[in-house]
Amino acid sequence: MKIALRQLEGRSTGYWALVAVLAALSGVGLLAAWYMEHHGHVVTGMNNQIVWGLPHVFAVFLVVAASGALNVASMASVFSKTAYKPMAPLSGLLAIALLAGGLAVLMLDLGRPDRLIVAMTHYNFKSIFAWNVILYSGFMGLVVVYLWTMMERRMNPYSSAAGLAAFVWRLLLTTGTGSIFGFLIGRQAFGSALMGPMFIVYSLSYGLAIFLLVLLAVSRWTERPLQAAMQARLTRLLAILVAAAAYFVLVYHLTNLYFARQHGLESFLLLHGGVYTQLFWLGQLALGSLLPLVLLLSPATRDSRSALALAAVLVVLGGLAQMYVTIIGSQAYPLQIFPGYEVSSSFADGAVNSYRPSLPEWLLGLGGMGIVGTLVALALKWLPFLPQRLDDFPPDAVPGSAH
Numbered sequence: 061m062k063i064a065l066r067q068l069e070g071r072s073t074g075y076w077a078l079v080a081v082l083a084a085l086s087g088v089g090l091l092a093a094w095y096m097e098h099h100g101h102v103v104t105g106m107n108n109q110i111v112w113g114l115p116h117v118f119a120v121f122l123v124v125a126a127s128g129a130l131n132v133a134s135m136a137s138v139f140s141k142t143a144y145k146p147m148a149p150l151s152g153l154l155a156i157a158l159l160a161g162g163l164a165v166l167m168l169d170l171g172r173p174d175r176l177i178v179a180m181t182h183y184n185f186k187s188i189f190a191w192n193v194i195l196y197s198g199f200m201g202l203v204v205v206y207l208w209t210m211m212e213r214r215m216n217p218y219s220s221a222a223g224l225a226a227f228v229w230r231l232l233l234t235t236g237t238g239s240i241f242g243f244l245i246g247r248q249a250f251g252s253a254l255m256g257p258m259f260i261v262y263s264l265s266y267g268l269a270i271f272l273l274v275l276l277a278v279s280r281w282t283e284r285p286l287q288a289a290m291q292a293r294l295t296r297l298l299a300i301l302v303a304a305a306a307y308f309v310l311v312y313h314l315t316n317l318y319f320a321r322q323h324g325l326e327s328f329l330l331l332h333g334g335v336y337t338q339l340f341w342l343g344q345l346a347l348g349s350l351l352p353l354v355l356l357l358s359p360a361t362r363d364s365r366s367a368l369a370l371a372a373v374l375v376v377l378g379g380l381a382q383m384y385v386t387i388i389g390s391q392a393y394p395l396q397i398f399p400g401y402e403v404s405s406s407f408a409d410g411a412v413n414s415y416r417p418s419l420p421e422w423l424l425g426l427g428g429m430g431i432v433g434t435l436v437a438l439a440l441k442w443l444p445f446l447p448q449r450l451d452d453f454p455p456d457a458v459p460g461s462a463h
Contacts, residue, residue: 064448065149065211068282070441075281082433089427092420093168105416110391114417115169117383118425121266122162122432123196123237124259125379127230128267129154130203131297133210134230137223143290146447147275148223152207153445154271155230157435159200165428188236188243195233202226211444234260241386248325249390254315258308262379265301269375272298274436275450276369284450286365295368299356302375306349309382328393328412329385336389339381348378388415 068075096103106113133148133155135141167173183190206226209219238259245251272294279286313330316322329336352371354361361367392413404410439445 065146065444066446066448067442067444068278068440068446075437075441079434079437082430082437085430086427086434087430089165089424089430090168092423092427096169096420096424097173104418104421106421107413107415109395109413110388110415112387112391113169113415114384114388114421115165115424115428117380117387118428119162119166119169120237120387121380121383122158122165122428124234124263124383125266125270126155126158126162126263127199127234127260128263128265129158129271130226130230131264131268132271133206133223134227137206137220138227143293149207149210149445150275150278151271152203152210152226153436153439154267154274155203156200156207157432157439158267158270159196160435161428161430161432163196164431165424168424188239192233192236192240195229195236199226199229199233202229230263231260234263241390246395247390248322248393248396249329249386252312252315254308254312258312261301261305261308262382265298265305265375266379268294268298268301269372269379272368272372273376276365276372278440278446279450282446287451288363290450291365291368292363295356295362298368298371298375299353302349302352302356306345306353309344309349325393329389333389333392336385336392339389340385343381344378344385347374348381352378391415 070076104113130151132144133151136144136148167176179190179193183193185191202222202225206219206222209215209222235256238255238257241247241250242252242255243250275286275294278284313326316326329340331337333340352374355367355371355374356362392415394410394412402410
């Protein structure tokens, strides 16, 4: 049985108001990037100790979430869960949009985005950054091909092979993103083999949470109710992935606590780190993990669409807090240039590095979110990414284009 895919009508005032708000947010982000480019990074909160600031938090979060947004499509093509197939094109669209938004923030935050041409034409294969340029562009290309095989009926026989290739590539991409930090031995919180698999698990929960928010919004705004059985499946899946991410965080910190040389770092992050400690316990753990699990698993709320949407929002906010602690908190902790010795000088050796994000940094990061939303809203109007119905998913469905 074929599943008819359709576009959004996109004629209502509400739709165009949403597009206008998202486009304006994107434009403000671009203006913030121009302001920082024109005046230099002195107008940001970054310094020569904390060189990756708030825009990198948004950028890495979006890039990692892009991999996880492909969860639903992978479940359909790789793991033969045919009930997910009608939603697979939307999953692929979100993967592309999230990666595009994340890379836009990343490039605009570097100070010289025009130098990207050098990175694209001169490769240093000993650099994990060079490998990531290949991984990002390869992922984008594979997902485009994957969407083609799903949405063009004559290409449907190749959908499983394309889905498998995209699935393997997304694992490589997220491992490469985590390895950016895992290979940096200069920072005590980095330099760990856990970073690669930990970022893979992060991506699964972040991406599914964003997918659910878009799916629930489409279901509500187009007055097409989501099938109760499908909602229950997605609720359980999100709960499992959130729990898995929390487990990896626990393993990471327990591993650090096992080694005496990491006790100072763990004391900083977990007890005496000020805003970083607060973001870890309240943002990452309480609001980003424990509360969503309660909402998703409690008999009183697990069948509620509002509770599911709230849990997804909390997972996204918790993910941003997680990235803030991981990226900025790890840079704030003093460098151990001479392990085993106390170092003091006029250059703030041994002192916790201060950082306060500026308004342009916030606007650039939020602008990346605006780019994602604008791409998704316009693509849903122009191309058939949505199934005709959301309340009837036949188990043997195969998506095809609507005619």
